[in-house]
Amino acid sequence: MAVLAGRLARRWCFGLLRSPTQVPALGLHAGSPTMRTSQKDFNDAVSQVKLLKEDPGNEVKLKLYALYKQATEGPCNVPKPGMLDFINKTKWDAWNALGSLSKEAARQKYVDLVSSLSTSSKSPSPETPAADRKPPEGNSLVVTSEDGITTIRLNRPTKKNALTTQMYHDIIAALQAASKDESTITVLTGSGDYYCSGNDLTNFTHLSAGGLEEMARSGEVLLRDFVDCLIDFPKPLVAVVNGPAVGISVTILGLFDVVYATDRATFHTPFSHLGQSPEGCSSYTFPKIMGSSKAAEMLLFGKKLTAQEACARGLVTEVFPDGTFQKEVWARLKAYSKLPPNALRISKQIIRKQEKEKLHAVNAEESSVLRERWLSDECMNAIASFLSRKAKL
Numbered sequence: 001m002a003v004l005a006g007r008l009a010r011r012w013c014f015g016l017l018r019s020p021t022q023v024p025a026l027g028l029h030a031g032s033p034t035m036r037t038s039q040k041d042f043n044d045a046v047s048q049v050k051l052l053k054e055d056p057g058n059e060v061k062l063k064l065y066a067l068y069k070q071a072t073e074g075p076c077n078v079p080k081p082g083m084l085d086f087i088n089k090t091k092w093d094a095w096n097a098l099g100s101l102s103k104e105a106a107r108q109k110y111v112d113l114v115s116s117l118s119t120s121s122k123s124p125s126p127e128t129p130a131a132d133r134k135p136p137e138g139n140s141l142v143v144t145s146e147d148g149i150t151t152i153r154l155n156r157p158t159k160k161n162a163l164t165t166q167m168y169h170d171i172i173a174a175l176q177a178a179s180k181d182e183s184t185i186t187v188l189t190g191s192g193d194y195y196c197s198g199n200d201l202t203n204f205t206h207l208s209a210g211g212l213e214e215m216a217r218s219g220e221v222l223l224r225d226f227v228d229c230l231i232d233f234p235k236p237l238v239a240v241v242n243g244p245a246v247g248i249s250v251t252i253l254g255l256f257d258v259v260y261a262t263d264r265a266t267f268h269t270p271f272s273h274l275g276q277s278p279e280g281c282s283s284y285t286f287p288k289i290m291g292s293s294k295a296a297e298m299l300l301f302g303k304k305l306t307a308q309e310a311c312a313r314g315l316v317t318e319v320f321p322d323g324t325f326q327k328e329v330w331a332r333l334k335a336y337s338k339l340p341p342n343a344l345r346i347s348k349q350i351i352r353k354q355e356k357e358k359l360h361a362v363n364a365e366e367s368s369v370l371r372e373r374w375l376s377d378e379c380m381n382a383i384a385s386f387l388s389r390k391a392k393l
């Protein structure tokens with residue numbers, strides 16, 4: 001899934017920065033009264049874009065695309081791409097927004113924009129400060145086992161640890177392995193400043209031949225399997241919430257045995273905003289944990305909780321100051337991991353036994369309702385809106 005997303009992004013970027021190789025002859029004068037842009041200036045600018053050392057970012061690439069199209073083809077008069085063709089729709093919107101801007105004026109603006117980019121990329125750039133550097137993207141999930149603790153770490157910090165389809169599969173496999181390994185405790189945590197930003201919304205753009213219906217159907221199965229695996233997990237399961245948590249990473253917390261959070265963490269379930277509905281058994285666990293009206297505030301209205309609020313509502317076990325979070329939590333977990341593993345297993349089984357059947361039924365129903373939601377206009381519009389703001393262009 002991540003590979004496909006990358007491909008989509010690259011294809012788009014490639015289209016913008018490399019495709020304008022044949023630039024038809026244009027008039028000689030630009031629209032600006034003070035500057036005149038020749039065909040050669042424009043062609044040079046097009047070539048310069050290909051040589052930019054730094055990625056100018058989505059917003060600029062979109063502007064370049066729109067201006068190039070306007071300069072070479074004139075006002076947009078091609079049909080608007082379908083709602084699910086997110087990237088082409090975003091490009092179309094940008095081009096169309098230029099309205100009746102003349103080819104000459106568009107050419108001038110294109111040249112000016114490229115010139116400003118070239119200038120800024122030539123300015124001396126000392127080594128990027130560590131705080132601004134993006135950590136390298138390696139394996140999206142890292143599983144380690146040490147001191148009686150198996151740790152499953154979400155490792156897409158540049159995407160706030162959003163869960164790709166592949167990651168759901170990998171987490172299921174990691175949980176299955178952890179349920180049989182030598183460790184006493186299993187931990188889920190995140191790399192970087194976020195715990196997890198929930199479902200990766202670009203998952204919705206990867207349509208197979210079966211189209212939207214097939215995407216929704218396979219999403220339902222994957223969600224049900226993922227949550228079933230958490231419901232059935234036989235050992236103590238601990239969430240080490242190292243930063244903000246969104247969507248499914250919050251809803252599944254009701255299935256964990258213990259939740260430790262940094263005081264920087266927040267807990268947000270914006271389902272209504274996304275035209276979606278609760279999952280992870282939260283429609284059952286949240287009212288049980290915090291009472292129905294507090295649960296409704298989160299699950300219906302998307303109220304974002306601070307770590308302290310989540311703790312007061314019983315969703316979080318304990319909150320730690322961010323500065324000492326890792327040290328304190330891991331010291332505690334190491335001590336717990338020395339407890340007799342069989343006693344822990346058996347105790348967990350007794351605690352959860354009464355609920356299991358109910359939880360599986362809730363999971364199946366939530367997953368089926370979500371399948372329908374994913375096909376709704378409300379959901380599609382919300383995702384299209386996120387992607388048009390955020391997609392790598």
Ligand SMILES: CCCC/C=C/CC(=O)SCCNC(=O)CCNC(=O)[C@H](O)C(C)(C)COP(=O)(O)OP(=O)(O)OC[C@H]1O[C@@H](n2cnc3c(N)ncnc32)[C@H](O)[C@@H]1OP(=O)(O)O
Nearest residue numbers: 158159160162197198199200201202219222223247248390
């Ligand atoms: C099959 C099972 C399905 C189960 C269904 C579950 C439902 C849910 O989980 S619903 C929740 C879905 N998540 C969201 O709606 C969160 C969307 N993301 C955001 O609102 C923001 O990104 C943020 C508040 C999490 C962080 O904002 P911030 O300004 O600090 O950082 P950004 O620049 O936005 O993010 C950095 C980078 O990461 C990308 N990204 C973050 N979250 C997601 C996501 N959930 N899906 C896809 N991409 C995400 C974001 O686009 C940025 O990417 P670029 O650097 O390439 O622009």
